[in-house]
Amino acid sequence: MFINGEWVQAQSGKTREIMNPANGQIIAVAAEGDVVDAQNAIEVARQAFDSGVWSDLSPAARASFLFKVADKLEERAEEIAHLETLDNGKPLRETRFDVADAAACFRYYAGLVTKPDGQTYHVADPMQAMVVREPVGVCGLIVPWNYPLLMGVWKIAPALAAGNTIVFKPSEVTPVTSIKLFEILQEVGIPKGVANLVMGPGATVGNELAENVNVDKISFTGGTATGRSIMKAATSNIKKISLELGGKSPNIVFADADFETAVDYALFAIYANQGQVCAAGSRLLLEESIHDRFLERLAERAQHIRVGPGTDPQTEMGPLISQAHMEKVLSYVEIGKQEGARLVCGGNRLQDGGLDQGFFMEPTIFADTTPDMRIVQEEIFGPFLAVQKFKDEADAIRLANHTVYGLAGGVFTSDGAKAMRVIKKLRAGITWVNCYHPTYNEAPWGGYKQSGIGRGLGTFGFDEFTEVKQININLQVEPIGWFEK
Ligand code: NDP
Numbered sequence: 001m002f003i004n005g006e007w008v009q010a011q012s013g014k015t016r017e018i019m020n021p022a023n024g025q026i027i028a029v030a031a032e033g034d035v036v037d038a039q040n041a042i043e044v045a046r047q048a049f050d051s052g053v054w055s056d057l058s059p060a061a062r063a064s065f066l067f068k069v070a071d072k073l074e075e076r077a078e079e080i081a082h083l084e085t086l087d088n089g090k091p092l093r094e095t096r097f098d099v100a101d102a103a104a105c106f107r108y109y110a111g112l113v114t115k116p117d118g119q120t121y122h123v124a125d126p127m128q129a130m131v132v133r134e135p136v137g138v139c140g141l142i143v144p145w146n147y148p149l150l151m152g153v154w155k156i157a158p159a160l161a162a163g164n165t166i167v168f169k170p171s172e173v174t175p176v177t178s179i180k181l182f183e184i185l186q187e188v189g190i191p192k193g194v195a196n197l198v199m200g201p202g203a204t205v206g207n208e209l210a211e212n213v214n215v216d217k218i219s220f221t222g223g224t225a226t227g228r229s230i231m232k233a234a235t236s237n238i239k240k241i242s243l244e245l246g247g248k249s250p251n252i253v254f255a256d257a258d259f260e261t262a263v264d265y266a267l268f269a270i271y272a273n274q275g276q277v278c279a280a281g282s283r284l285l286l287e288e289s290i291h292d293r294f295l296e297r298l299a300e301r302a303q304h305i306r307v308g309p310g311t312d313p314q315t316e317m318g319p320l321i322s323q324a325h326m327e328k329v330l331s332y333v334e335i336g337k338q339e340g341a342r343l344v345c346g347g348n349r350l351q352d353g354g355l356d357q358g359f360f361m362e363p364t365i366f367a368d369t370t371p372d373m374r375i376v377q378e379e380i381f382g383p384f385l386a387v388q389k390f391k392d393e394a395d396a397i398r399l400a401n402h403t404v405y406g407l408a409g410g411v412f413t414s415d416g417a418k419a420m421r422v423i424k425k426l427r428a429g430i431t432w433v434n435c436y437h438p439t440y441n442e443a444p445w446g447g448y449k450q451s452g453i454g455r456g457l458g459t460f461g462f463d464e465f466t467e468v469k470q471i472n473i474n475l476q477v478e479p480i481g482w483f484e485k
Contacts, residue, residue, distance in 0.1 A: 001031050001199055002182040004044040005192030010200070011036050016172060021089040021319040022309035024357040028087075030175045033200035038167070038208035041196040045138045045165040046214045048193030055135050055163035059113040066110035066161060068188040073103040073181070080180050084149055085310040087176040089318040089359075090273050092310055101441070102153040102181075105457075108441040109161035112462055126476035133466035135163035136240055137216030140209030142202070142230070144222040145171035145321050146276040146381075152178055154445070154456050155219045160195065162465040167196045167215070169206055173322060175199045202226065213237040217465065220244070221278070224379075224405075224450050242454035242464045244278065244446055246379040247407030250400035251281030251436055252390075252422060255289045257412035261434065263297050266385075269410060269436035271305060271317055271363050275329075275383040278451075279408035281436050283376060284387045285396055291389050295367055299345040302363040302385075307350055309358065319358040320382055326359040329382030333364065336375040336386075342368040346383070371402050379405070393418060397425045406448030410436040429455070 001008050009015075010033040018028040048054060054062065073080065077099045084095040121129040139159045143151040148170055159166050170178040182197045198205050206226075210218050210233035220230050221244040234241050251269045253262045269281025286294050310318035320326040326349065333347040346364030367387040369376050376386045390396040400409060400422075408430040411422045419433045429447040432438065439445065444455035454464050 001033055001037060001041075002179075002186065002195070002197040003037070003041045004196070005186065010034065011040075016199075018087060018173065018176060019322075020086050021321055022086075022311070022358040028176055030172075030179075030199050032172065033198045034204045035208045037200065038169075038198050038205045039212065041167045041198045042138060042140075042209070042212050042214050044193040045167050045196055048191065049135075049138050049165040053191045054160075054165060054194045057163070059161075062161060062163065063110040063113050065188050065190055066106045066157065069184055070103040070106035070110070072184045072187060073099060073106065076180065076184070077103070080149065080177055082311070083180060084177045085318070087174045088145060088148055088310075089321060090310050091315045091318050092313065094273060095310070098147060098150045102150050105150075105153045105441045106157045109157040109462065112459065113161040123472075126474060128473045128475055130471050130473075132469050132471060133162070133463070134469055136465055136467050137164060138214060139164045139166045139217045139219060139465060140212075140215045141166055141168045142206050142209060142218070142220045142222065143168075143170055145174040146273060146278070148174035149177040149181060151221050152181065154461070155221075156181070156195070158456075158462045159219070159465045160190070162462060164217070164465055165194045165196075167198055167209060169198055169200070169202075169209060172199060172201055206230075207233055210234050210239070211236050215239060217241070219456075219464065221456075227452065240464075242446075242456065243452040244456055245405075245407075245450060245452040246381075247278050247280070247405045247447060247451050248283055248377065248379050248403045249279055249281055249405070249408040249410075249428065250283045250285050250403075250426075251410040252285040252396050252400055252412065253287065253290070253294065254396075254411070254413040254415070254418065255287040256414045258414065258434070259290070259294070259297075262412040263294065263301060265410070265412070265436045266298055267301055267305070267363075270385045271302070271383050272437060274317055274320055274361075276321060276381050277437075279430055279437065279439075280381075281408075281410055282380065282385060283400075283403075284385055285390050285399055286387060287396070288389055288391055291387075295344060295365070295387060299365055302365060303345055305363050307360050307362070308353075308355065317363065317383065319355075319360045321359070323359055325381070326361060329361060329380055329384055332375055332378075332380045332382075332384055336366045336369075336373070339373045339375065340368075341366040341373060341375060341386070344387070371399060377403065393422060397422060401425070401427050404450045407451035408432075408447070
């Protein structure tokens, strides 16, 4: 772990073996911290913040550190992408993209922090009113295992750019690339205590970050149930909170859509990163008249997806993150059958051809679903697609919004006006027309309803790591004369 500018073991001496989900081999042994380690890291982050060693630097000075981090991520891109593939399982073509995106995210926030900011207000003379943004303070950042590096960078880059100090907790199963990132933060010379890395379980380390009164802000990405518990813990000192939680996002295909484009994106929407994506298009809504033909083509293509170790350049879909998670996803195959849905393709663990030690699963599609089935309502977080049939535009909108989540959604149609009508009715924070998944450092990321609170990325994501201060200046310095004597 990296605390106060030094690499340290957990105080308890505990460690955790890190497994490659493609073959079950141990690739690393990581320190496993607990509450005491988290408290130490929070204390030094508090001192570092209060000292002004980082927040008092000019924005340009902070930016220069962040630009260097981006450069070093790019220099070490191949090494870090390989490590991410070994740790998380996803194919190299995805982890290369993640590392490039992480570097771009540092550059984006390094650039943003020196741009014009704040507001002035025209109020009654002789007053001048203005608003400035200031860092929130000590930020606890907690991320999951599905994009270990990238989810971290989405928080670390804006938090540091804004002048905060941080305590970062990766998922205990995927700490490897976080360690590389903190090596880089050390190399570029970020002052001691500003950026701290604590590994360990969510129930102890994560909960301490959410509860500790010396943490001013908690920013979390992960499951909705965990988000709920973090909200409760964060009441201790009324922390500012940002939550990016789960989803069950609808991908709506109208009969007038470009057929092959829609099929292609429907696959990408659910099977990228093995479906372990919060914004995955895990519900495919098909207009009645194309339903059967679309499903046939989709299943044909899904069965051709090359599943294997992420290190194999031929691989298009890797293993799930762990045995327990694979079993959870597979259990939904049984649930779907019991609920009376039709298994169109997939549904099995893959073990042939040297895959038996890993956690591989076939791309799976269920059709003939009803809106209240568990496979339609619950976030499965795997290569598992639930197909729904709709009659018309109103029906599509009703089905799409029939969920407690509201993270993302896509619409495929050649009718531009219809696309906009549907998008405007979708209760979701991230939407796409005639595509699915593109994500930009410049644009806000986050959800409606139980998909979260606040937004990451873009200027919105920066603002989440700032407080707003109103400043009122009297331009005529004389007594107000409210009281006579
Ligand atoms: P979790 O929400 O359990 O974990 C995300 C992060 O939160 C991890 O670092 C975890 O620690 C930490 N954490 C766990 N419990 C607490 C707690 N009480 N207080 C503070 N931090 C905590 O997600 P999982 O990784 O276990 O995945 C579970 C489900 O969450 C998935 O099946 C999926 O539905 C959803 N998910 C959604 C994601 C999204 O981007 N929206 C991403 C990943 C998962 P640790 O795991 O190290 O113990």
